Amino acid sequence: MARSERRELCELMTTLGPDAPTLCEGWTAHHLAAHLHIRESDPLATVGVVMPFLKITDKRMHKLMTEMSFDDLVELVAKGPTGLSPFRIPVVDAKANSAEFFVHHEDLRRGGPYPVGPRVLPPQTDEILWNTAVGMAGFRLRKAKVGIILQRVRDGRVSDEQALVATGRTPVTVTGEPGELLLWLFGRESAAQVQLTGPANGLARVRSISLAI
Known part of the structure:
Protein backbone atom coordinates (compact mmCIF):
# COMPACT_ATOMS: atom_id res chain seq x y z
CA MET A 1 0.00 0.00 0.00
CA ARG A 110 -9.50 17.08 -2.16
CA GLY A 111 -7.61 20.34 -1.79
CA GLY A 112 -9.12 22.05 -4.81
CA PRO A 113 -12.25 24.20 -5.03
CA TYR A 114 -14.57 21.40 -6.16
CA PRO A 115 -15.91 18.50 -4.05
CA VAL A 116 -14.06 15.22 -4.54
CA GLY A 117 -15.43 11.99 -3.13
CA PRO A 118 -13.62 8.94 -1.76
CA ARG A 119 -11.76 6.59 -4.06
CA VAL A 120 -12.85 3.00 -4.60
CA LEU A 121 -10.07 1.14 -2.81
CA PRO A 122 -8.95 -2.49 -3.05
CA PRO A 123 -10.22 -4.68 -0.18
CA GLN A 124 -6.72 -5.18 1.21
CA THR A 125 -6.12 -1.42 1.31
CA ASP A 126 -9.48 -0.88 3.00
CA GLU A 127 -8.51 -3.45 5.64
CA ILE A 128 -5.18 -1.76 6.31
CA LEU A 129 -6.92 1.59 6.74
CA TRP A 130 -9.49 0.09 9.13
CA ASN A 131 -6.83 -1.51 11.29
CA THR A 132 -4.80 1.71 11.29
CA ALA A 133 -7.80 3.83 12.26
CA VAL A 134 -8.75 1.48 15.09
CA GLY A 135 -5.15 1.31 16.28
CA MET A 136 -4.62 5.05 16.51
CA ALA A 137 -8.10 6.22 17.55
CA GLY A 138 -7.71 5.65 21.28
CA PHE A 139 -4.63 7.87 21.47
CA ARG A 140 -5.94 10.55 19.12
CA LEU A 141 -9.29 10.81 20.93
CA ARG A 142 -8.08 10.41 24.51
CA LYS A 143 -8.80 14.04 25.44
CA ALA A 144 -12.50 13.68 24.67
CA LYS A 145 -12.96 11.55 27.81
CA VAL A 146 -16.14 9.91 26.50
CA GLY A 147 -16.92 6.50 25.08
CA ILE A 148 -16.19 6.32 21.35
CA ILE A 149 -17.15 3.62 18.85
CA LEU A 150 -15.92 3.44 15.27
CA GLN A 151 -18.59 2.05 12.95
CA ARG A 152 -17.33 0.69 9.63
CA VAL A 153 -18.99 1.37 6.29
CA ARG A 154 -18.44 -1.17 3.50
CA ASP A 155 -19.40 -0.60 -0.12
CA GLY A 156 -21.54 2.36 0.84
CA ARG A 157 -23.47 0.51 3.55
CA VAL A 158 -23.09 0.51 7.31
CA SER A 159 -21.71 -2.88 8.32
CA ASP A 160 -21.93 -4.68 11.65
CA GLU A 161 -18.21 -4.10 12.27
CA GLN A 162 -17.52 -1.87 15.23
CA ALA A 163 -14.51 -1.04 17.37
CA LEU A 164 -14.74 0.37 20.88
CA VAL A 165 -11.74 2.71 20.96
CA ALA A 166 -12.49 4.66 24.16
CA THR A 167 -14.60 3.86 27.18
CA GLY A 168 -16.68 6.33 29.14
CA ARG A 169 -20.10 7.83 29.55
CA THR A 170 -22.12 9.57 26.82
CA PRO A 171 -20.75 7.30 24.06
CA VAL A 172 -20.35 8.73 20.57
CA THR A 173 -20.36 6.65 17.38
CA VAL A 174 -18.27 7.76 14.40
CA THR A 175 -19.46 6.10 11.19
CA GLY A 176 -17.60 6.01 7.89
CA GLU A 177 -15.47 4.06 5.47
CA PRO A 178 -12.03 3.25 6.91
CA GLY A 179 -10.26 5.84 4.77
CA GLU A 180 -12.73 8.53 5.83
CA LEU A 181 -12.32 7.59 9.50
CA LEU A 182 -8.56 7.87 9.11
CA LEU A 183 -8.82 11.28 7.45
CA TRP A 184 -11.03 12.44 10.32
CA LEU A 185 -8.53 11.15 12.88
CA PHE A 186 -5.79 13.08 11.06
CA GLY A 187 -7.75 16.31 11.48
CA ARG A 188 -9.29 16.54 8.00
CA GLU A 189 -12.79 17.01 9.46
CA SER A 190 -13.93 19.34 6.68
CA ALA A 191 -13.21 16.76 3.96
CA ALA A 192 -13.78 13.43 5.71
CA GLN A 193 -17.17 11.87 5.02
CA VAL A 194 -18.04 10.62 8.50
CA GLN A 195 -21.12 10.89 10.67
CA LEU A 196 -21.04 11.48 14.40
CA THR A 197 -24.03 10.39 16.48
CA GLY A 198 -24.66 10.33 20.20
CA PRO A 199 -25.72 12.52 23.13
CA ALA A 200 -25.24 16.25 22.69
CA ASN A 201 -22.70 16.57 25.50
CA GLY A 202 -20.66 13.68 24.14
CA LEU A 203 -20.67 15.13 20.63
CA ALA A 204 -19.60 18.49 22.00
CA ARG A 205 -16.63 16.92 23.77
CA VAL A 206 -15.47 15.04 20.69
CA ARG A 207 -15.85 18.08 18.44
CA SER A 208 -13.98 20.29 20.88
CA ILE A 209 -10.66 18.46 20.62
CA SER A 210 -8.11 19.35 17.97
CA LEU A 211 -7.16 16.46 15.70
CA ALA A 212 -4.92 18.47 13.41
CA ILE A 213 -1.65 16.83 12.37
Missing part, protein backbone atom coordinates in the same frame (compact mmCIF):
# COMPACT_ATOMS: atom_id res chain seq x y z
CA ALA A 2 2.78 2.45 0.89
CA ARG A 3 4.41 1.90 -2.50
CA SER A 4 1.20 2.26 -4.50
CA GLU A 5 0.11 5.39 -2.61
CA ARG A 6 3.56 6.91 -3.11
CA ARG A 7 3.44 6.22 -6.85
CA GLU A 8 -0.10 7.55 -7.33
CA LEU A 9 0.54 10.65 -5.22
CA CYS A 10 3.67 11.51 -7.21
CA GLU A 11 1.78 11.04 -10.47
CA LEU A 12 -0.96 13.37 -9.22
CA MET A 13 1.56 16.01 -8.07
CA THR A 14 3.14 15.94 -11.52
CA THR A 15 -0.26 16.27 -13.20
CA LEU A 16 -1.53 19.13 -11.02
CA GLY A 17 1.71 21.08 -10.71
CA PRO A 18 3.51 22.86 -7.87
CA ASP A 19 0.79 25.40 -7.11
CA ALA A 20 -2.04 22.91 -6.63
CA PRO A 21 -3.79 23.52 -3.28
CA THR A 22 -4.01 20.89 -0.55
CA LEU A 23 -6.08 20.36 2.58
CA CYS A 24 -3.02 21.37 4.65
CA GLU A 25 -3.54 25.05 5.37
CA GLY A 26 -1.01 27.20 3.54
CA TRP A 27 0.54 24.25 1.69
CA THR A 28 0.67 23.66 -2.04
CA ALA A 29 1.77 20.50 -3.81
CA HIS A 30 5.31 21.94 -3.71
CA HIS A 31 5.21 22.16 0.09
CA LEU A 32 3.84 18.64 0.26
CA ALA A 33 6.62 17.22 -1.90
CA ALA A 34 9.25 18.95 0.25
CA HIS A 35 7.66 17.64 3.43
CA LEU A 36 7.54 14.07 2.18
CA HIS A 37 11.16 14.08 1.09
CA ILE A 38 12.70 15.59 4.22
CA ARG A 39 10.51 13.46 6.48
CA GLU A 40 12.19 10.35 5.07
CA SER A 41 15.66 11.57 4.17
CA ASP A 42 16.56 14.48 6.50
CA PRO A 43 17.01 13.29 10.11
CA LEU A 44 17.27 16.83 11.50
CA ALA A 45 14.05 17.89 9.83
CA THR A 46 12.36 14.74 11.15
CA VAL A 47 13.12 15.97 14.66
CA GLY A 48 11.29 19.14 13.72
CA VAL A 49 8.21 17.15 12.71
CA VAL A 50 8.09 15.63 16.20
CA MET A 51 8.89 18.96 17.89
CA PRO A 52 7.36 21.62 15.63
CA PHE A 53 8.09 24.43 18.08
CA LEU A 54 11.75 24.22 16.97
CA LYS A 55 10.77 25.47 13.49
CA ILE A 56 13.53 23.30 11.98
CA THR A 57 11.29 21.58 9.45
CA ASP A 58 9.82 24.79 8.07
CA LYS A 59 13.28 26.24 7.49
CA ARG A 60 14.59 23.13 5.79
CA MET A 61 11.47 22.83 3.65
CA HIS A 62 11.87 26.43 2.49
CA LYS A 63 15.54 25.85 1.69
CA LEU A 64 14.74 22.71 -0.29
CA MET A 65 11.95 24.40 -2.25
CA THR A 66 14.28 27.28 -3.11
CA GLU A 67 17.18 25.13 -4.24
CA MET A 68 15.33 22.41 -6.15
CA SER A 69 12.71 22.43 -8.88
CA PHE A 70 9.32 20.93 -8.16
CA ASP A 71 9.73 18.20 -10.78
CA ASP A 72 13.10 17.15 -9.36
CA LEU A 73 11.65 17.11 -5.87
CA VAL A 74 8.73 14.92 -6.91
CA GLU A 75 11.20 12.57 -8.57
CA LEU A 76 13.08 12.27 -5.27
CA VAL A 77 9.86 11.43 -3.44
CA ALA A 78 9.01 8.82 -6.07
CA LYS A 79 12.42 7.16 -5.66
CA GLY A 80 12.00 6.92 -1.91
CA PRO A 81 14.29 7.65 1.05
CA THR A 82 18.02 8.00 0.67
CA GLY A 83 21.07 7.20 2.78
CA LEU A 84 20.63 5.31 6.03
CA SER A 85 16.99 6.28 6.47
CA PRO A 86 15.02 3.64 8.42
CA PHE A 87 12.19 4.19 5.96
CA ARG A 88 14.16 2.09 3.49
CA ILE A 89 13.37 -0.98 5.59
CA PRO A 90 10.24 -2.57 4.06
CA VAL A 91 8.46 -3.21 7.36
CA VAL A 92 9.10 0.38 8.51
CA ASP A 93 7.91 1.69 5.16
CA ALA A 94 4.68 -0.30 5.44
CA LYS A 95 4.00 0.72 9.05
CA ALA A 96 4.99 4.38 8.83
CA ASN A 97 4.12 5.33 5.26
CA SER A 98 0.85 3.59 4.37
CA ALA A 99 -1.32 6.02 6.33
CA GLU A 100 1.01 8.98 5.72
CA PHE A 101 0.89 8.70 1.95
CA PHE A 102 -2.81 7.86 1.88
CA VAL A 103 -3.71 10.97 3.89
CA HIS A 104 -1.44 13.26 1.86
CA HIS A 105 -2.76 11.73 -1.38
CA GLU A 106 -6.24 12.75 -0.24
CA ASP A 107 -4.94 16.16 0.86
CA LEU A 108 -4.00 16.79 -2.75
CA ARG A 109 -7.06 15.12 -4.31
Whole structure:
Protein backbone atom coordinates (compact mmCIF):
# COMPACT_ATOMS: atom_id res chain seq x y z
CA MET A 1 0.00 0.00 0.00
CA ALA A 2 2.78 2.45 0.89
CA ARG A 3 4.41 1.90 -2.50
CA SER A 4 1.20 2.26 -4.50
CA GLU A 5 0.11 5.39 -2.61
CA ARG A 6 3.56 6.91 -3.11
CA ARG A 7 3.44 6.22 -6.85
CA GLU A 8 -0.10 7.55 -7.33
CA LEU A 9 0.54 10.65 -5.22
CA CYS A 10 3.67 11.51 -7.21
CA GLU A 11 1.78 11.04 -10.47
CA LEU A 12 -0.96 13.37 -9.22
CA MET A 13 1.56 16.01 -8.07
CA THR A 14 3.14 15.94 -11.52
CA THR A 15 -0.26 16.27 -13.20
CA LEU A 16 -1.53 19.13 -11.02
CA GLY A 17 1.71 21.08 -10.71
CA PRO A 18 3.51 22.86 -7.87
CA ASP A 19 0.79 25.40 -7.11
CA ALA A 20 -2.04 22.91 -6.63
CA PRO A 21 -3.79 23.52 -3.28
CA THR A 22 -4.01 20.89 -0.55
CA LEU A 23 -6.08 20.36 2.58
CA CYS A 24 -3.02 21.37 4.65
CA GLU A 25 -3.54 25.05 5.37
CA GLY A 26 -1.01 27.20 3.54
CA TRP A 27 0.54 24.25 1.69
CA THR A 28 0.67 23.66 -2.04
CA ALA A 29 1.77 20.50 -3.81
CA HIS A 30 5.31 21.94 -3.71
CA HIS A 31 5.21 22.16 0.09
CA LEU A 32 3.84 18.64 0.26
CA ALA A 33 6.62 17.22 -1.90
CA ALA A 34 9.25 18.95 0.25
CA HIS A 35 7.66 17.64 3.43
CA LEU A 36 7.54 14.07 2.18
CA HIS A 37 11.16 14.08 1.09
CA ILE A 38 12.70 15.59 4.22
CA ARG A 39 10.51 13.46 6.48
CA GLU A 40 12.19 10.35 5.07
CA SER A 41 15.66 11.57 4.17
CA ASP A 42 16.56 14.48 6.50
CA PRO A 43 17.01 13.29 10.11
CA LEU A 44 17.27 16.83 11.50
CA ALA A 45 14.05 17.89 9.83
CA THR A 46 12.36 14.74 11.15
CA VAL A 47 13.12 15.97 14.66
CA GLY A 48 11.29 19.14 13.72
CA VAL A 49 8.21 17.15 12.71
CA VAL A 50 8.09 15.63 16.20
CA MET A 51 8.89 18.96 17.89
CA PRO A 52 7.36 21.62 15.63
CA PHE A 53 8.09 24.43 18.08
CA LEU A 54 11.75 24.22 16.97
CA LYS A 55 10.77 25.47 13.49
CA ILE A 56 13.53 23.30 11.98
CA THR A 57 11.29 21.58 9.45
CA ASP A 58 9.82 24.79 8.07
CA LYS A 59 13.28 26.24 7.49
CA ARG A 60 14.59 23.13 5.79
CA MET A 61 11.47 22.83 3.65
CA HIS A 62 11.87 26.43 2.49
CA LYS A 63 15.54 25.85 1.69
CA LEU A 64 14.74 22.71 -0.29
CA MET A 65 11.95 24.40 -2.25
CA THR A 66 14.28 27.28 -3.11
CA GLU A 67 17.18 25.13 -4.24
CA MET A 68 15.33 22.41 -6.15
CA SER A 69 12.71 22.43 -8.88
CA PHE A 70 9.32 20.93 -8.16
CA ASP A 71 9.73 18.20 -10.78
CA ASP A 72 13.10 17.15 -9.36
CA LEU A 73 11.65 17.11 -5.87
CA VAL A 74 8.73 14.92 -6.91
CA GLU A 75 11.20 12.57 -8.57
CA LEU A 76 13.08 12.27 -5.27
CA VAL A 77 9.86 11.43 -3.44
CA ALA A 78 9.01 8.82 -6.07
CA LYS A 79 12.42 7.16 -5.66
CA GLY A 80 12.00 6.92 -1.91
CA PRO A 81 14.29 7.65 1.05
CA THR A 82 18.02 8.00 0.67
CA GLY A 83 21.07 7.20 2.78
CA LEU A 84 20.63 5.31 6.03
CA SER A 85 16.99 6.28 6.47
CA PRO A 86 15.02 3.64 8.42
CA PHE A 87 12.19 4.19 5.96
CA ARG A 88 14.16 2.09 3.49
CA ILE A 89 13.37 -0.98 5.59
CA PRO A 90 10.24 -2.57 4.06
CA VAL A 91 8.46 -3.21 7.36
CA VAL A 92 9.10 0.38 8.51
CA ASP A 93 7.91 1.69 5.16
CA ALA A 94 4.68 -0.30 5.44
CA LYS A 95 4.00 0.72 9.05
CA ALA A 96 4.99 4.38 8.83
CA ASN A 97 4.12 5.33 5.26
CA SER A 98 0.85 3.59 4.37
CA ALA A 99 -1.32 6.02 6.33
CA GLU A 100 1.01 8.98 5.72
CA PHE A 101 0.89 8.70 1.95
CA PHE A 102 -2.81 7.86 1.88
CA VAL A 103 -3.71 10.97 3.89
CA HIS A 104 -1.44 13.26 1.86
CA HIS A 105 -2.76 11.73 -1.38
CA GLU A 106 -6.24 12.75 -0.24
CA ASP A 107 -4.94 16.16 0.86
CA LEU A 108 -4.00 16.79 -2.75
CA ARG A 109 -7.06 15.12 -4.31
CA ARG A 110 -9.50 17.08 -2.16
CA GLY A 111 -7.61 20.34 -1.79
CA GLY A 112 -9.12 22.05 -4.81
CA PRO A 113 -12.25 24.20 -5.03
CA TYR A 114 -14.57 21.40 -6.16
CA PRO A 115 -15.91 18.50 -4.05
CA VAL A 116 -14.06 15.22 -4.54
CA GLY A 117 -15.43 11.99 -3.13
CA PRO A 118 -13.62 8.94 -1.76
CA ARG A 119 -11.76 6.59 -4.06
CA VAL A 120 -12.85 3.00 -4.60
CA LEU A 121 -10.07 1.14 -2.81
CA PRO A 122 -8.95 -2.49 -3.05
CA PRO A 123 -10.22 -4.68 -0.18
CA GLN A 124 -6.72 -5.18 1.21
CA THR A 125 -6.12 -1.42 1.31
CA ASP A 126 -9.48 -0.88 3.00
CA GLU A 127 -8.51 -3.45 5.64
CA ILE A 128 -5.18 -1.76 6.31
CA LEU A 129 -6.92 1.59 6.74
CA TRP A 130 -9.49 0.09 9.13
CA ASN A 131 -6.83 -1.51 11.29
CA THR A 132 -4.80 1.71 11.29
CA ALA A 133 -7.80 3.83 12.26
CA VAL A 134 -8.75 1.48 15.09
CA GLY A 135 -5.15 1.31 16.28
CA MET A 136 -4.62 5.05 16.51
CA ALA A 137 -8.10 6.22 17.55
CA GLY A 138 -7.71 5.65 21.28
CA PHE A 139 -4.63 7.87 21.47
CA ARG A 140 -5.94 10.55 19.12
CA LEU A 141 -9.29 10.81 20.93
CA ARG A 142 -8.08 10.41 24.51
CA LYS A 143 -8.80 14.04 25.44
CA ALA A 144 -12.50 13.68 24.67
CA LYS A 145 -12.96 11.55 27.81
CA VAL A 146 -16.14 9.91 26.50
CA GLY A 147 -16.92 6.50 25.08
CA ILE A 148 -16.19 6.32 21.35
CA ILE A 149 -17.15 3.62 18.85
CA LEU A 150 -15.92 3.44 15.27
CA GLN A 151 -18.59 2.05 12.95
CA ARG A 152 -17.33 0.69 9.63
CA VAL A 153 -18.99 1.37 6.29
CA ARG A 154 -18.44 -1.17 3.50
CA ASP A 155 -19.40 -0.60 -0.12
CA GLY A 156 -21.54 2.36 0.84
CA ARG A 157 -23.47 0.51 3.55
CA VAL A 158 -23.09 0.51 7.31
CA SER A 159 -21.71 -2.88 8.32
CA ASP A 160 -21.93 -4.68 11.65
CA GLU A 161 -18.21 -4.10 12.27
CA GLN A 162 -17.52 -1.87 15.23
CA ALA A 163 -14.51 -1.04 17.37
CA LEU A 164 -14.74 0.37 20.88
CA VAL A 165 -11.74 2.71 20.96
CA ALA A 166 -12.49 4.66 24.16
CA THR A 167 -14.60 3.86 27.18
CA GLY A 168 -16.68 6.33 29.14
CA ARG A 169 -20.10 7.83 29.55
CA THR A 170 -22.12 9.57 26.82
CA PRO A 171 -20.75 7.30 24.06
CA VAL A 172 -20.35 8.73 20.57
CA THR A 173 -20.36 6.65 17.38
CA VAL A 174 -18.27 7.76 14.40
CA THR A 175 -19.46 6.10 11.19
CA GLY A 176 -17.60 6.01 7.89
CA GLU A 177 -15.47 4.06 5.47
CA PRO A 178 -12.03 3.25 6.91
CA GLY A 179 -10.26 5.84 4.77
CA GLU A 180 -12.73 8.53 5.83
CA LEU A 181 -12.32 7.59 9.50
CA LEU A 182 -8.56 7.87 9.11
CA LEU A 183 -8.82 11.28 7.45
CA TRP A 184 -11.03 12.44 10.32
CA LEU A 185 -8.53 11.15 12.88
CA PHE A 186 -5.79 13.08 11.06
CA GLY A 187 -7.75 16.31 11.48
CA ARG A 188 -9.29 16.54 8.00
CA GLU A 189 -12.79 17.01 9.46
CA SER A 190 -13.93 19.34 6.68
CA ALA A 191 -13.21 16.76 3.96
CA ALA A 192 -13.78 13.43 5.71
CA GLN A 193 -17.17 11.87 5.02
CA VAL A 194 -18.04 10.62 8.50
CA GLN A 195 -21.12 10.89 10.67
CA LEU A 196 -21.04 11.48 14.40
CA THR A 197 -24.03 10.39 16.48
CA GLY A 198 -24.66 10.33 20.20
CA PRO A 199 -25.72 12.52 23.13
CA ALA A 200 -25.24 16.25 22.69
CA ASN A 201 -22.70 16.57 25.50
CA GLY A 202 -20.66 13.68 24.14
CA LEU A 203 -20.67 15.13 20.63
CA ALA A 204 -19.60 18.49 22.00
CA ARG A 205 -16.63 16.92 23.77
CA VAL A 206 -15.47 15.04 20.69
CA ARG A 207 -15.85 18.08 18.44
CA SER A 208 -13.98 20.29 20.88
CA ILE A 209 -10.66 18.46 20.62
CA SER A 210 -8.11 19.35 17.97
CA LEU A 211 -7.16 16.46 15.70
CA ALA A 212 -4.92 18.47 13.41
CA ILE A 213 -1.65 16.83 12.37
